[in-house]
Amino acid sequence: MRHTLAIARREIESYFVSPIAYAVMTVFTFVSGLFFSNMLVHYVRQAALADSQTQKFGRSDYQLDVPTVVLAQFFQNEAFLLMLAVPLLTMGLVTDERRKGTIELLMTSPVRGIEIVGGKFLGAIAFLAVMLLPLVPMFAFMGAGGSWEAGVITSGLLGLLLLGGAQIALGLFVSSLCENMLVSAIGTYGLVVTLQFIDTTGAVDGSIWTKLLGSLSFYARHLNSTRGVVAAADIVYFASWIALGLFLAQRSVDALRYKRS
Amino acid sequence: MVSLSHLTKKYGALTAVDDLCVDVREGEVLGLLGPNGAGKTTTLRMVTGFLPPSMGRVRIAGYDLFDHPVQAKQKVGYLPEQPPLYPEMTVRRYLGFVAALKDVPAARTKAAVSLAIERARIEDVADRRIATLSKGFRQRVGLAQAIVHEPPVLILDEPTSSLDPKQRYEVRELITALKGRHTVILSTHILPEVSDVADRVVIINRGRMMAVDSPANLAWRLRARASVKLEIGARAGDLVLPAEAVREALTAMPGVLEVRADIGAAGTITARVESPAGVDLRAEAAALVTGRGWQLLALSGESLSLEEIFLALTRSEDQGGA
Numbered sequence: 001m002r003h004t005l006a007i008a009r010r011e012i013e014s015y016f017v018s019p020i021a022y023a024v025m026t027v028f029t030f031v032s033g034l035f036f037s038n039m040l041v042h043y044v045r046q047a048a049l050a051d052s053q054t055q056k057f058g059r060s061d062y063q064l065d066v067p068t069v070v071l072a073q074f075f076q077n078e079a080f081l082l083m084l085a086v087p088l089l090t091m092g093l094v095t096d097e098r099r100k101g102t103i104e105l106l107m108t109s110p111v112r113g114i115e116i117v118g119g120k121f122l123g124a125i126a127f128l129a130v131m132l133l134p135l136v137p138m139f140a141f142m143g144a145g146g147s148w149e150a151g152v153i154t155s156g157l158l159g160l161l162l163l164g165g166a167q168i169a170l171g172l173f174v175s176s177l178c179e180n181m182l183v184s185a186i187g188t189y190g191l192v193v194t195l196q197f198i199d200t201t202g203a204v205d206g207s208i209w210t211k212l213l214g215s216l217s218f219y220a221r222h223l224n225s226t227r228g229v230v231a232a233a234d235i236v237y238f239a240s241w242i243a244l245g246l247f248l249a250q251r252s253v254d255a256l257r258y259k260r261s
Numbered sequence: 262m263v264s265l266s267h268l269t270k271k272y273g274a275l276t277a278v279d280d281l282c283v284d285v286r287e288g289e290v291l292g293l294l295g296p297n298g299a300g301k302t303t304t305l306r307m308v309t310g311f312l313p314p315s316m317g318r319v320r321i322a323g324y325d326l327f328d329h330p331v332q333a334k335q336k337v338g339y340l341p342e343q344p345p346l347y348p349e350m351t352v353r354r355y356l357g358f359v360a361a362l363k364d365v366p367a368a369r370t371k372a373a374v375s376l377a378i379e380r381a382r383i384e385d386v387a388d389r390r391i392a393t394l395s396k397g398f399r400q401r402v403g404l405a406q407a408i409v410h411e412p413p414v415l416i417l418d419e420p421t422s423s424l425d426p427k428q429r430y431e432v433r434e435l436i437t438a439l440k441g442r443h444t445v446i447l448s449t450h451i452l453p454e455v456s457d458v459a460d461r462v463v464i465i466n467r468g469r470m471m472a473v474d475s476p477a478n479l480a481w482r483l484r485a486r487a488s489v490k491l492e493i494g495a496r497a498g499d500l501v502l503p504a505e506a507v508r509e510a511l512t513a514m515p516g517v518l519e520v521r522a523d524i525g526a527a528g529t530i531t532a533r534v535e536s537p538a539g540v541d542l543r544a545e546a547a548a549l550v551t552g553r554g555w556q557l558l559a560l561s562g563e564s565l566s567l568e569e570i571f572l573a574l575t576r577s578e579d580q581g582g583a
Contacts, residue, residue: 006361010347017349105345105406108309109362110334257312 003111007119008126015089015127024088028081029134035077036138039070067142067149068228075156075226078135079219082128082164083196087188089127090171091181093120094253098179103256113254117246120172121165128164132157152228159225162238163218167192169245176252192218195241262287262444263308263414268317270303270468277303279468281317285444287413292455292462292476293448300468301448302342305418308446309339322413335364338412338443342419344403348392352383352402355391356409363410373409381405381435397428404435408443415443421454433457488563489542491532492525494556502555504530510549516540529558 015021043066050062097103106116139153171188178184199210199217214220221238224231268281278300285291293301306312308319310326310333319326324333347355356374365373378387381401386394391402400420407415420436421429429451437458439445449455455462456476464471464479472479491511495502508522511534518535525531536542543562550557 002361002364002367006358010350010358013354014347014349100345100347101341101343102345102347104306104311104339104341104343105359106362108311108334108337108339109359110331110364111362112331 003109003115004119004122007106007111007116008122011093011120011123012126015123020088020092021127024085025131028085028131031081032078032135033138035081036070036074036135039073039077040066040142043070043073067147068152070142071139071149071152071156072226075159076223078156078160079163079196079222079226082160082167083192083218085131086128086164086167087171087185087192089124090168090175090188091178091185092175093124093172094176094249095178095181095184098256099181107257113250114246116253117172117176117249121169121242121246121249124168124172125161125165128168129161132160149228152226155225155228155230158230159222159234162225162235163222166195166218166238166241166245169242169249170195171245173245173249173252176249176256262289262322263446264318264320265304265308266318266320268304268307268319269315270300270307270312271315277468278307278314278465281465281468281470283463283470283473285446287444288441289461290440290445290447290459292459293446293465294450294455294462295448295465296450299450299465301450301465302418303468304465305339305416305446305448309337309416310334311339335410336412337414337416338363338407338410339416340403340407340418340420342422344399345406346391346399346402349390351390352378352387352394352405355402356405359406360409363412365410373411377405377409380408380438382431395428397424397431400424400428400432401435404432408439411442413444415439415445417445417447419449420447421449421451487536487540487542489534489536489546490559490561490563491534491546491550491557492559493530493532493550494558495524495528495530501528502530504532507532507555510553511546514542514545514549516542 043064046062047064047066050060050064053060053062094103097106135157139148143149167188170191171184174187174191175184178187195216196218199214199220215237221234224234263283263285265281265283268278269276270278281304283291293304295301303312307314308321308326310319310330313327319333321333322336324336326333347358350358353374356377357370360370360373361367378384381404383398383401383405386398386402391399394402404417404420407417417436421432424432433454436445436447440458445458447455447459460475461473462476462479463473493502493507495504504522504524507530508520511517511520511522511532514534516536518537520532520534522530522532534542534546541562543560547557547560
């Protein structure tokens with residue numbers, strides 16, 4: 001455990017001096033803010049429209065609970081942003097150690113492969129958590145003008161961490177296969193984008209395939225959390241991806257020593 | 262302390278290291294000498310557990326590296342050819358990280374890091390980021406990480422290659438200072454390095470062990486010769502001194518085995534007089550040259566270096582293989 005924490009701590013420290021990580025965090029925060037304010041303005045206008053309809057005609061086509069709708073939409077968009085951001089955060093996890101030769105230090109130390117992989121995963125997910133922090137003032141801003149919807153916010157953030165964790169674990173595995181950071185990023189994009197949208201491929205009817213792919217999709221599984229629902233099945237689903245990613249990464253790191261050079 | 266038995270590494274049809282057997286005694290400094298591509302790095306990587314051998318065993322301080330990798334690795338400090346540094350970290354933080362990896366108890370980490378910094382003589386740069394350090398300092402930080410957990414066994418892969426002569430001298434000094442505290446295996450293709458610090462030398466070429474012995478014994482076993490190099494002015498007024506005359510005169514001295522004399526640059530003759538090891542002909546040669554009235558420009562004595570031994574060994578191997 002001490003090895004894992006030491007590796008995690010080093011990983012976090014290196015994120016905070018990495019221009020890539022700062023660029024990702026900055027753009028992520030900026031675009032998140034853009035999405036959030038646009039949605040807030042849009043739905044507040046819709047709600048005002050609905051109010052005036054109700055006043056004039058006694059009824060309205062819209063029944064809007066602005067905070068809930070904004071949060072649901074917002075968290076779905078954030079899932080999309082994570083898909084773009086995470087591969088950039090994971091591309092160097094093992095690849096960079098191989099490039100710098102520090103993998104030789106890790107593998108000749110009395111440290112097991114799972115400790116290396118676990119430490120890197122913890123470090124990356126901790127950085128992701130830090131990256132999500134600037135969202136809180138946005139929620140507070142909305143909370144100040146209406147209701148807080150603490151439940152939706154909590155489940156939404158948890159959902160993002162679970163989704164991000166699955167993406168990180170897969171990215172970590174891809175990184176352990178690659179000697180080149182760009183290849184590592186592209187490979188991870190291929191994997192997480194496919195898993196994000198896999199349910200849209202054969203969605204013609206209610207066949208077994210549609211159901212199967214639907215239950216595999218990151219997007220479909222993530223939806224609940226954007227609506228304030230914390231479902232055990234979803235947690236198990238994302239935890240399984242994390243476990244699979246870490247398992248493959250550990251096997252891959254252990255196998256690195258069999259590669260030439 | 263470290264025992265390699267029948268250590269072999271094959272990459273497909275290529276055998277990088279072939280049936281290496283050596284026992285390194287406690288406190289001994291073993292030099293691994295060979296040209297680039299001889300299998301030195303591969304050997305050291307197998308000893309540190311970075312590469313699994315195709316065949317053979319490694320035992321470190323009584324622990325088999327395959328059966329008890331954690332215990333065996335705790336006993337080893339390793340400086341790879343490229344020091345495994347994180348450029349964004351400060352030296353002190355980096356060493357703390359390595360100490361945690363190497364199972365130095367948390368309570369002792371700070372003291373262990375300070376001691377390693379002191380022993381590697383990097384106090385002045387201890388709080389600087391590694392990215393800002395010169396190559397020589399990086400190499401010393403690499404050395405500090407190898408000794409931070411005070412391992413009984415120290416493995417250094419080409420510790421002075423790619424350094425300038427001053428840095429090379431300083432790092433060699435450090436290694437000499439580590440002698441006695443650790444059992445050391447170091448590889449190099451720079452010969453004076455092993456003859457300076459090593460108690461025994463293993464010469465490897467193409468993955469095969471050519472010889473194991475002390476530097477002095479290796480020289481003796483090859484019936485090493487001593488030699489004197491002379492530089493003589495060839496022009497005396499209008500006359501030009503023929504190289505053949507110099508050769509004849511020097512060959513006539515007692516105790517000479519062989520003389521070579523050639524026309525050198527800018528009107529000089531260079532001559533090389535070889536004699537059995539231990540026979541010093543410098544004074545006689547000087548007296549002879551000046552006695553003839555020739556101009557003696559330079560004179561130096563040398564005994565057969567490891568370089569020549571090494572060349573002799575690898576050359577005979579190449580001929581045998583052809």
